[in-house]
Amino acid sequence: MQGVxxxxxxxxxxxxxxxxxxxxLNQEVIKLNQLIANQQHQIQLLIGKLKAMEPSNIATQAEETPPPHY
Structure with a gap:
């Protein structure tokens, strides 16, 4: 037996x-949390840009007039 x-x-x-x-492991968790926060911020910026874009001049398929029948 080993000694005490x-x-x-x-x-x-x-x-x-x-x-x-x-x-x-704690340092890795901190890095990943910072990365996630950064990505969430970037996603929010992209959402804002998408919402600010003007609507397209191209009509949707529902808005298109049907082609004439021959």
Missing amino acids: QEQIEELQMKLAFQELTVEE
Whole structure:
């Protein structure tokens, strides 16, 4: 059996590794949240531009007059 001191040291190393992993994952989550916020802002800008566009001069198919029949 391992001594108590060796077990404590092993647990401390595992804890340090887990803390590092959690911090790295946290940084990735922060980056992804910023990316999502940026993309949401860009989508809102595009929606605004689409709403501001003038309607097309091309009639929809429902508005078209039917072709003459021969």
